[in-house]
Structures are given as structure tokens and as C-alpha cells.
Amino acid sequence: MLALKKVLANNSTIYRREVRLMGNKFEISVVGNDPVWAGEKINSAITEINRVEKLLSTFSEDSEINAINRNAGIKPVKVSAEIFKLIDRSIQISELTYGAFDITYYSAGKDSDTDNHTAIASYTVVNYKDVQLDATATTVFLKEKGMRIGFGANSKGYAADRAKYVLQLEGVSHGVINAGGDLLTWGLQPDMEPWTVAAADPRQQTQPFADMDISNMAVATSVNVEKYATINDKKLNTVKSKNGFTVSEIKSVSILSPTAEFADAMATPVMTIGVNAGLYLINQLNQIGCVIIDDHNRLYPSKSINIT
Structure with a gap:
């Protein structure tokens, strides 16, 4: 506490x-x-926090996260530098913790934010090693169909970091x-x-x-x-x-x-x-x-x- x-x-x-x-x-x-x-x-x-929430939401049909998830097992998706770097950092943390932290999960049905609010992937068939990143093209590819990514485990912290950055830029x-x-x-x-x-x-x-x-x-x-x-x-x-x-x-x-x-x-x-x-x-x-x-x-x- x-x-x-x-x-x-x-x-x-x-x-x-x-x-x-x-x-x-x-x-x-x-x-x-x-x-x-x-x-x-x-x-x-x-x-800024509201912007980050929208950026990482799975509810918005036009969000980059939804585009990545919809194309799992199909094709790579070009994303913004911000999303690419966030995913890349998440994969590094997965490697550091030997998979104890993992933004990937398996969804047999429709996405929901409930699926995302966990720091540990609950479905062992997919994991962070199945995320393919291309830094030159800034694309993300989920190798397995039904595979998803979500940021319930680190989105709150990222939003706080971004809010602090904005406040410091404005003289706080x-x-x-x-x-x-x-x-x-x-x-x-x-x-x-x-x-x-x-x-x-x-x-x-x-x-x-x-x-x-x-x-x-x-x-x-x-x-x-x-x-x-x-x-x-x-x-x-x-x-x-x-x-x-x-x-x-x-x-x-x-x-x-x-x-x-x-x-x-x-x-x-x-x-x-x-x-x-x-x-x-x-x-x-x-x-x-x-x-x-x-x-x-x-x-x-x-x-x-x-x-x-």
C-alpha cells in the first residue's frame, strides 16, 4: 500500500x-x-490521458490496435511510431521477465477490454515471440490467427508518463x-x-x-x-x-x-x-x-x- x-x-x-x-x-x-x-x-x-486511452482502445473500429488484431495471421499492419515503440518496449519487458509480462492473448471471439486487463497471457499457445516487428517499415504482424494484443497491464503507466511530459513542456x-x-x-x-x-x-x-x-x-x-x-x-x-x-x-x-x-x-x-x-x-x-x-x-x- x-x-x-x-x-x-x-x-x-x-x-x-x-x-x-x-x-x-x-x-x-x-x-x-x-x-x-x-x-x-x-x-x-x-x-493527453484521454488521447492515450483512445489510441490504445480496442473499442474504436479505426484504432491501430484493432487493425493489428483484425489482421492477425493475415498480414503486417503499418502503425504510427508511437504505437510501434510501445509494442517494442513491451516485447523487451517480456524478454526481460521470460514471458511473465506479455501483452499478447488469444481470443476465440470478439475482443473485449476485459481480456486486456492482465499482465500475464492466459493462453499459452500464443505469446510475445509471435509478434513480428519491422522497424524499417514500422509494421506489426501477429503470426497466429485469433491472437490479440492489449495494453491493460501498462497503459495506465504510459498515460501517466505522457501526461507528465506534457505538463513539463508547459512549465510545470x-x-x-x-x-x-x-x-x-x-x-x-x-x-x-x-x-x-x-x-x-x-x-x-x-x-x-x-x-x-x-x-x-x-x-x-x-x-x-x-x-x-x-x-x-x-x-x-x-x-x-x-x-x-x-x-x-x-x-x-x-x-x-x-x-x-x-x-x-x-x-x-x-x-x-x-x-x-x-x-x-x-x-x-x-x-x-x-x-x-x-x-x-x-x-x-x-x-x-x-x-x-
Whole structure:
């Protein structure tokens, strides 16, 4: 569980707005002195998040994602550079996690967003290795008929990254985007102190285990929902992973990363592979950290995390 620690100062204020976007509760906060200015900037962030939602939607018949899915097993589809790069990054994360993260799935019938809201492909016949990318032609080809791709596992983080980018372009030097419980921060609090969060036991949300400095970082959390209440729409079947092994008894995993997209994508896979393998994986990566809490309330930070 992550709780943003809010600190105010007399010379500036945190202006925030809560809105329902992409099926999640987003809270956009900017630091400034002018409420009109702050409102305009928050509007720009909301516009960008709505753009990303439309870009990645499977409901729109003319969307690039639908075009890719409709032509599965038939022909490559030329896509925008933005979509191509997002798919390419997703495939890299799949390779990094040995398929624990996978944007592909199999659909015997009509597409639905419900199919997309998972970080782990539920149909083992197709996987990320069946996605063929041509960087020169910027085309995407799904090799198997019935194969689909969806971004339910990392779209929220990507939207937050894009909103932050727009806000920074428009002169917002300090802020926080809370995307359904996942946090993305930049700059500092009004008193020039870092943004921090408290990592807590999911069953005891008011009892923090540790404070973490997350300024200019993103943090995403995945919770074992078979035993504990969800806090940010990430859901995991804890009985078996797709390779048939039981999932280790982890309560929650929090990933710290420079981008919300990567943090969002990595949280559930680390839970899937267990404490030791998860820590080993994270410790091999630059600028990435994690905090794992097991079912005995034991805290396992990666080597890059300083606990206070």
C-alpha cells in the first residue's frame, strides 16, 4: 500500500484534481501559486490521458490496435511510431521477465477490454515471440490467427508518463500523478523537500513499514488479490502461474522506476516469479528498485532502496 505524504508551505500550494480516466481514478497535482494557471495545466494533462486511452482502445473500429488484431495471421499492419515503440518496449519487458509480462492473448471471439486487463497471457499457445516487428517499415504482424494484443497491464503507466511530459513542456516543474494508486512524481514539494511514500502492509494501511524518497520516480504496486483487497486494479491469480508452478506467498510488490510505464509493467511479474528471483532480477537493472512484502510481513528491499 502506498500513501502520498503531503507537505505544504506558505509560498506555494499543491493544486490537485481527481477525475475518472481509463477506468481508474486519476489525481493530478501540480505545485504553483496561481489556481487559474494550475487548472489550465491539469486540463492539458487530462487531454493527453484521454488521447492515450483512445489510441490504445480496442473499442474504436479505426484504432491501430484493432487493425493489428483484425489482421492477425493475415498480414503486417503499418502503425504510427508511437504505437510501434510501445509494442517494442513491451516485447523487451517480456524478454526481460521470460514471458511473465506479455501483452499478447488469444481470443476465440470478439475482443473485449476485459481480456486486456492482465499482465500475464492466459493462453499459452500464443505469446510475445509471435509478434513480428519491422522497424524499417514500422509494421506489426501477429503470426497466429485469433491472437490479440492489449495494453491493460501498462497503459495506465504510459498515460501517466505522457501526461507528465506534457505538463513539463508547459512549465510545470513540480507535480505528482496518481494513476489508480500508482504514483509518478517530478520536482519537489512546496517546501523543497522530496516527495515520499510510505510502504505499508495491505491489511494495515495506516501502519507504514518504511518511508521512500520517490522524487523524479514512479512507483507501482501489485497486491496478491486472492488474499488481500486490491488497491490499484492489478489482479493476479495466485494459484498457478502460466508455467504451472504455484505463485510464492507474496502480499505485495512495489516497483520504483524512472517511468510509470515500466513500473506498471513490472509489478505483477515480480510477484509471479517470487521473492528471490524477483530481487535478483531487479538488482540487475539500473535505476530500478523494489520492495517486496511476504505473507509473514517480512520486508525485502532491493539493493537500491534505502529504508528509513
